[in-house]
Structure formats: structure tokens, C-alpha cells
Amino acid sequence: MENYLEFIKKAWRDFVENGNLNPFIKPIIAESWKRCKKFGVDPMGGVGKVLSKDLLELRIKENEELISIAHPIMENIYSMVAGSGFVIILVDKDGYLIDVIGDEEVMERAVELNFVKGALWTEKAVGTNAIGTSLFTDKPVQVIGAEHYCITHHSWTCSAAPIHDEEGNIIGCLDMSGSCYKAHPHTLGIVLAGAYSIEKQLALMRSHKLINATFDSISEGMIITDENLQVKKANDMAAKILGLTLEEILKVDIKDLLRDVNLVNTVLKSGNPYYDIDCNFYVKDKRIACSVNAVPVVSNKKSIGIVITFREAKYIHNVVNRVVGYKATYRFEDIITRNEEMKRIIESAKRAALSDCNILIEGESGTGKELFAQAIHNYSRRAQGPFVAVNCASLPRELVESELFGYEKGAFTGALKEGHPGKFELADGGTIFLDEIGELPLDLQSKLLRVLDNKRITRIGGTYEKRLNVRIIAATNRNLREEVERKNFRGDLYYRLNVINIKLPRLVERKEDIELLAHYFIDRLNHKNVAHPKILSKEYIEKLKNYDWPGNVRELQNAIERSYYLCEGDVITEEYLPDNILRNAKMGKMNLDSVLPFETLEKENVKNALLNCKGNVNRAAELLNISRATMYRKIRKYNIDLKSIKMNQNEIFN
Template identity: 40%
Template sequence: MTKNLELNNYLVSTMQKIFDPIPVPLILLDRNTQIIMINDIFANYLGYEKSYIIGKKVQDVDKYSRFPYVFQTKKSEIAWKHKFENGHTGIVHRIPILDENGEVDYGFGMVLFQDMEQFRDIIEKNKLLETEIKHYRNRLRELSGAKYSWENIISRSIIMNEIKSMGRKASMTSSNVLILGESGTGKELFAHSIHNDSRRHLDPFVKVNCAAIPEELLESELFGYVDGAFTGAKKGGKIGKFQLANKGSIFLDEIGDMPLNMQSKLLRVLQEREIERIGSNKTQNIDIRVIAATNKRLEELVEEGKFREDLYYRLNVMSIEIPPLRKRIDDIESLSKLLLKKISKQLGKYVNEISHEAMDYLKSHDWPGNVRELENILERAVNLTDNNRILTRHLSNYITKTKKEITIGPVKSIKEIIEKAERKAIIEALTYTKGNKLKASNLLKISRSNLYDKIERYNISV
């Protein structure tokens, strides 16, 4: 033990001799986040004597240090902006060093830039390059914005695996895709994944929220305009989203909110594969794939005269309906783990466990807000917990007050019995009418739109 201690002291002393002359702040921690080496420049930067620092835990010297989080995640943080307890702000690296078993043995840190002025000087010297990079990065984000793939979509449940399989098949074609589902179910993730898995994945993916753009601006956003097209038009004109998405995919979110006059213009684009800018009399050919999404029932809007029937059929070539979270309970545990990783990274607070009782509450909730609501609930819980585990008391009251009774044994719930009876009645009615939905709805004394909903809900093949 004495020899090992002497060897350890010798190694630390040798490292100090090596690192002290280096004009870059450096630090070395042991597995318990105790500081075993720091060079002079870093000690001076922190405002302490080196003898005071050695042997202390890193958060005793800098309470804002993220090293404890880095040790738990076992993942490096490279070029992070960090504000030290003494008020300095620098750009730092934090690197966990793992042993042969994959456990943290040491932690190595360095301050890349000791203050933001130093960092800004470097940026200023490369201003032209930075400007060009920023410009092309923004253009790339705008033109090729698909950042999710099938791996980002959790699917432990049978129903979700089937929906993903259908999505993969849709990605292999050039047909238009209509994605249906309640708000917060992940329609945009499917749109990204379909594009990324298609032959167009190297070309642009452009997103448009039809509900977020005022009606009077939507046409210019989609199709662009020429110089002098109208008062206030940008000099030189503007390229529309369809032209930006040429050769790639355009994602029209909330398509059910598109005004009727724009629906007719969109229909023409889908039919003729050409666009015309506002103020121009020239058409431009485009090669584009449309992926549309909505949380509304388009067939009902068609019946009400709020959505063009011909456009509905143009869009509804490949239809994918994403089930709400309450119909994919088997995914909640895996989804929660994935979301906890995301939230922990955002908040810098390592939480990776949910108690069995808390998970039971999560699984029994109806989730009207779907995955988006689940993420909000977990973020709140992470903020309230004092360790790495979420307990029932960390969940919102409305979650814990609405826990459903769990069915025990072979007894089925009333809801299950009713759904089974409805499914059987619909199948019998459709068989009797040889698939005629209007006649079947009359026999069942329900509206045709209600019949369509139930056919989809119960996954009945017609």
C-alpha cells in the first residue's frame, strides 16, 4: 500500500510538472469527482490556491460544474459554454475516462477559451468563414430539415409496429402520403422518417404549418412572388416553399386548416406538377412529393363542404393513422425512458428511473395530449425530484387522481365488451351489404362518417 501510494504521488507530481507549463487550464478528477490534479493557470483562473483545490470535490470549487452529470451519463461534453462560480464564462471540454468495464475511472477537463472576449476574437478573425458557414447551415436546415428517422419512433406495441411498417412501405414509393392522428401523436416524426427513408433523402425536406400562416400570406409562402408583384414585395421577389422543396418532399402540416381557395391551387400543383409565382405569367415544373398531416377528419370536412373532395383523394393515396397514446399503453414505459434521456440532457439533471407505482399511474392515464403531454409531465417530475428517480408525488395531481381500476382475472371491462359487440355488428352489416357503407350505416342507424371512424378504429378490412 505504501509503495502504491508513493507511486500514485509520483505520478501526480509528474503530471503537475508536465501540465503546469501548458498555457491552457487543465483539471483531472477521480471517480468520486475529487480533484487530483489542476495546473497553475486553471487554479489562478478559479481564484484559489492550488493547495486549497487539490482533494476537494469539483462542486465545492465550482458549484455549477456539470462533471457529476457527465460521470453519470458517461458521455463527453465538448465545447460547452460554462459560467463559473466566480463569474467567468468560458468554453470547456468535460471528458469521462472509462476503465475496461465501462465504468468512470477519471474525469479530464480543460478550458478551451477562458473568456467570451477571447472566443469572440477568434470568431472575428474568421468572420467571413463563419458567416458563410452560418448561411449554408441555415439554408441546409431550411432545405433539408428532416432530422428524425424510424429509430426515433418507439414501437413496442403491436399496433405501432404495424403503423411503422406501413410508413416504411410508403417511404419506398413516390406517392403522396396523408398522416392522420390526434395532436401530439408524432405525425411530424413520421413525415421526417418517410422522407429520410425515401430515394429523396438527399434532397430538401421543407415544412409548412398551414394553420400558422395567415390566409393572405399563405399563397406567397407556398408559391413565391416576382419583383413588384404587390405593395411591400421584397425586391428581387421570393422563392416559394414548393420551389425550395423541388426534387425533395414538402410537409404540409395541419392541411385541414388550409383555406378553400388555396386548396384549388394546391390541387393544380398536384395534377400539373407545376407552379406559378404571384405576379408572373410563367409556370415552372417541379418534381415534388407531398406529405400532408392533420388531426381533423377530412372526410367529414368534405361532407361539410370545407375541404375539396378531389384534393382529398389526391392526398389520400397512402394513408397512415397514428394511434393515440391511450391505445398503445405498451409503449409508455419505453417512451418515458427515451424522454427522460432527452429531458435530463436539456436540464442537466440526471434522472433515469420511474417507480413502479408512478409508472402504473402513467399507464392508466388517458393522455388526451398524447406524447407531448407525457413529455410535459415528465419534465415537471424531473424538476421536482431530488435524486435520479421519479416517484408518485412528483406527478401532477390530475394524473394521480384519475387512475383507472385494473381488471383482474378473466373479467372484461364494459368498454371492451361494447367494442367487441360493435366490431361484430359492423362486420355483419358490411357482409350483408357486400361492402356498401351507406347501406351498412343505415342498417346500423349511425352516420356514414361515424361508420368510417369505427371501421378505422377497429381495423376492419372492407
């Protein structure tokens, strides 16, 4: 070693003083010397510049992950070389020292060269050295004695290896420095092994962080147990769903938490996964309905634990609602009208929407009861919740209860083995629209009344009452008050539903809207068929206005669509109207021309009676079946001249 130290010192002096490069110098050192000369490094210098305290703290903070991983490995290396005169250095990717461990006497020597935390140790800063050369070449390097470009380092030996991230980028360097007389090839091997360990630990830690971030970011609750069903890990969502802290979950007995499932027999012993199990978590006297997956963790063909994932049933219901379209699409702005009464009804409906009261909407078929129900939902605080519409008349009598309130598994023959939520459960947090409520059987009316009273439902075959937050909007085309009098509808249910009443007028009562709606429907059809727009003729519009529309807006829409698709031209004329509308519109117009005001008819009757009775008021009153006093009032009202009647009983008064 001494011979090599003398040789390298002479070769260094020859290069520095004369520019001669000995061919026996190691290539990596020779190239570094040439770079240092090009950089203008002073071979008589070599004292590193040190960052200010604030900048050093900032750099350490930027590299705290690297330091936290590397420091224990540095301590482990130092434990093997303690007392031998070496110092272990961690450097960041820019060449700044960010962690130092070493013998006290070596540390004192290092201070003389500013070989301390915060010092910059690149080739440009202090010439050829293991740290700077390793960072520049991205290779492990050992530099001994005068191989250092600066004379102040000639008494040192240093071995360094770069540290990479998972993508192969240099993120730092590990170095081991000491007296040049203690240089040994094994030193570089130790450093290289240390750098490799840091890389692997860093990758492992980042992998754990990624797994933990994924574990905590998934939308399902997750609990992991060992083979003894001891909880080993749980995520934040599990804590949120169960209303427990993570520490509390680690202490809980999973068999008490999940009483409805025998995890030992169904999962651990069988080794089979179970998916979409509807069961309850029992937490602090609460029951939380969830959909659960339980998957065994298998090693060497043996179950060593279980991964349990779960979601609240109400979350599943929200997903189902979105998929099957349990959503209100109409708003009050979608209601087309010029009618003042209709505008008043809309304003009343808006005020009703802001409350949480039950609403009863009355009106004939086709007047827009569901449109109003959807608009009320979208105007309310429940707009983000589901809107579930149920037509009570369309449900088979034997299925009404199960459809509304759901059933538990095995509740009856043909029931799904997982059970089934009812429409009220699916509407939790939103609105349920019970259309044609008057068709609901009496026995179901009493159960609905109970739900209205206590806000809870019990599935068929179940014993547990589930609390719900549902707003009820009911609708009917019947006169429910008359149905109550006829004992066809429960009076107590009627009053519970009829907290706020909205009565929708027939289309014939809002005739100013007929033309408006007709143009609206045509515009909507033209929007779908932009290549062939069509318009309505004046005669067509007149026929629409002269029809009574027993099917209301729905019938009008159907008539417009029929005419639109039958007409091949650009102008839709009356010939494309359905025959019944065309015929009844003509009759309506003809009858209208023959109708006389009531007072005109009454005046003619009084005159004719007096003429027939030759001006005798008493006999005329008897003929009209009215009193003598009333007859005189009519004579005065219509200014009838009795004298003229008596003089000429055949005169016809005009």
C-alpha cells in the same frame, strides 16, 4: 584575348601537373579547379555520358513546362547570333542537357564531346564548365578556353546562368557555347537576360494556370465580357449551368442571354456593381432562374468590361434550406414502440417511402405525424434533398398563397423588391410536409390541386410556370372524409393527397409503450445532465399507465420533463405529476374496479325481470323490450331455472 588564352593555358598546366594555383586566376575558376581535383576528374577527359533514349524521354517529360517556356526564348537568342558559331543549351537542375539549338557546324563539333541532349554536364562529370559551375555556385559564369578543367574543352567558351522558380530554387540552367576565340562579355549578358526572361515567363505561366484553375474550380458560373459586351471568357461551371459548350458561350449575345437586366445602363455606364439580382438566363427556349452578380472592370476611370457571376436559384435554395434547418432529422429507428399495430404501420410507411406517391398521415395531435413524415423522407430516394415543413393552421389567411408559392418583385404592396421563393420552390428536389392540411382555405385548395396535377407553380405576380420535383406529405388531426361531406374540404384534393394513408393510433391504444417511452425520455434527460441521473418510481409509472393521455406522446413527454426538473432527488415519485394527470389517473383506476362484464349485467337483468313477473316469460320479455323468442334464447344461454323462479319469486340466483 590571345594573350589571356596563352596565360590561362600555362596556369592550367601548372595546376594540373604541379598543383600550383596562379593567384591571378579568377576565384570562381580557381575554386572549381580545386573541386575537380578533389572529385578525381580526369583533366585529359571531358566527354559527357549520355542517357539512354527512354531515360532521356522521361527527363524531358519531367521538364516539359520549363522546355515549353524556354524554347521560344532560346530561338529568339539564336536569331541574334545565328551563323556566328554558337549553340544555345537548356539544362535541367541535375545538369542534363534537355534542349539544344545551334549552328550546324558547331553542333557537329559538339557531338564529338557528347555535348548533346541527354548528356550530363556537371563539374563531377566533365570538370569545370559554365553549366556545371553555374549550377554548383548558383551564379552566372563565363568559362573561356583553358579555364575549363578538361583539355578537350579548351577550344570552347561557354556562358551560363541558373534558372530559378518562384521560391528561388534552381530548376535549370541556360548556356551559350562557341569558339573560345569568339568569347565576349556580352555573351554572358545575353544568357543572363535569357534566364531572367525564362524565370518571369515561367512565373507568369504558373500564375495564369493558377488563375485558370481558380476560375474553373469556383462553384459559381462566371462570364467575362469586354466593353462591347462580347464574351471573352467563361468557366466550366457557366457551361454546366447554361447547358452550353465553352465555344458556344463565346459566340452568344449576352444581351439575349440576360434579357431581364440592362447591363449597359446598370453596370457599364454607371460603373456600379450589382449583387444578388434574381433573373433568368434564356438558353435554347429554356429559362434558367439564377442569382446574378455583375461587377464592372474599371481602368482609368472607364468601364472596360463586366465580370458576371451566377448560381442557379435551386443551389441558393439548398443553401437557404441548410441555414434555416429545412432538414429531416428523425428516422424510423427513432420511433419507440412495442405495439404490434405500430410496428405494422412503420413497415407500411417504409414501403410508402420508397414510392413517390403523395401520403396522407392522420392522427390526433401529439401522435407523431411530423416524426413519421421526416422518417419517410429520410427513408426515400429524396433523403439528400430538403424537407420543408409548413403548418397550414399557423399561416395568416392572406399570406398562405405567397408563403406556399412565392411572389415576384412588386407583386403587391410590401413585397420584397427582389421577389421571394415559396415553400414549394425551397422544397424542390425534396419533400414538403403540409401539416394540418384541413385548415387550408378552400380557394387555396384549388391552387394546391393544380400544383399536384401539373407539378408546376406560378409565383404571385408572375407569368412563368416553374416545373418542380416535390413529394407531398400531408397530415391532419381532422377526419377529412367527413370534412369533404360537409363541403369544408375538396373531395378531388382529398383523393389526390390520400394516395397512401397512414393512420396513427392514440397513445392510450398502445399502452405497452407508455412505460417504454417514459424511460426513453428520462434516459435522454439524464444524458444531458450526466452529473445527476434520475429514475422513475413504480408508483409514478402506474399513474402514467392509468391515464388516458388525450395529448398523446407529446403530453407524456411534457409531463416527464416537468417532473424531471421539479424533482430534486434521484427518484421521481408520483407527487411530481401534474394535478390533472394525478386526479384523472385515480378516477380511472376507481372506475375500472366498478366496471362489470356486459354478459354478467345481462344475466342479472333477465333474472330480475323474471322474478318481477313471477316467472311469466311474455311479461318479462315486454319489460325488457325484446321478443318472446329472444327471451327464451337468453334463458337457455344463461341456464336459468324457470321452475325455481316460479316456486320462490324472491330467490336471488347466483
